[in-house]
Amino acid sequence: MTDAIELLSTRRSISAAFLAEPAPDDAQLKTLLTIASRVPDHGKLAPWRFILYRGEAREIVGQKLVDIARQRDPNISEARLQEDRNRFSRAPLVIGVVSRAAEHVKIPVWEQQLSAGAAAMNLVTAAHAMGFAAQWLTEWVVYDDKASAMLGAGEGERFAGFVHIGTSTVPPQDRPRPDLAEIVSDWQES
Incomplete structure (x- = not known):
């Protein structure tokens, strides 16, 4: 088995709640984003781009999400607001x-x-290859126009998701995977 096969077969998502410092440094981040950009892209359109949320920006975004969540639901619980804050x-x-x-x-x-999705998956895989852990999430902010705009999506754009990256504080856990017999078939003429 090649190193790449081993890498791909050992990749696991680690919940964002269990990701801590250190995160990739600037040189590693440049490598991650370069790899994320190396995906099938018919027509060389680069139909995706990346927005970084790090440092204090993460807390500012959290407070803005709380404001949006309150506007959406004036009766929202404090527990839910704390979830959005973080x-x-x-x-x-x-x-x-x-x-x-x-x-x-x-x-x-x-x-x-699909190319944007491939960019997100390359980012997750590259993080694993560097020894970091990652989780690709969407959550309500992807589907809310006001939240998406505040997070940086422009006119006609939408988030494929958010890749959370850090160092795992827990061992990776495997989850049941689909039985190949249930998801693979040979084409047959009808």
Whole structure:
């Protein structure tokens, strides 16, 4: 088995709540983002971009999310507000993967969206290869226009998700994976 196969077979998501310092340094971050950008991209459109949330910005984002959550639901519980306050502070680094998919003469929007998803997955895999742990999350902020705009999504853009990166404070746990017999078939003429 090659090192790459071993790497891919040992990758596990670690809950953002269990990610701590250290996070990737600037040189490592540049490498991570370069690898994240090396995905299938028909037409060389780069139909994605990245937004970094680190340091004090994570706490500022959290307070802004609390404000948005209160506007959405004036009766929201304090526990839920605390969850939103800490949403971007769970890990020392959060990278927003923004899909910039748009109508194109040759490249379907769906293909561009898949490219953004591939960029997010490359980011998660590269973090694992560097010895960090990561979790790719969406949560309500991806689906809320006001929250997405505050987080940096522009007109016509949407988040493919947020990749939380840090050092795991717990051992990785495996979870049941699909039985290949249930998800793989040979094509048959009908």
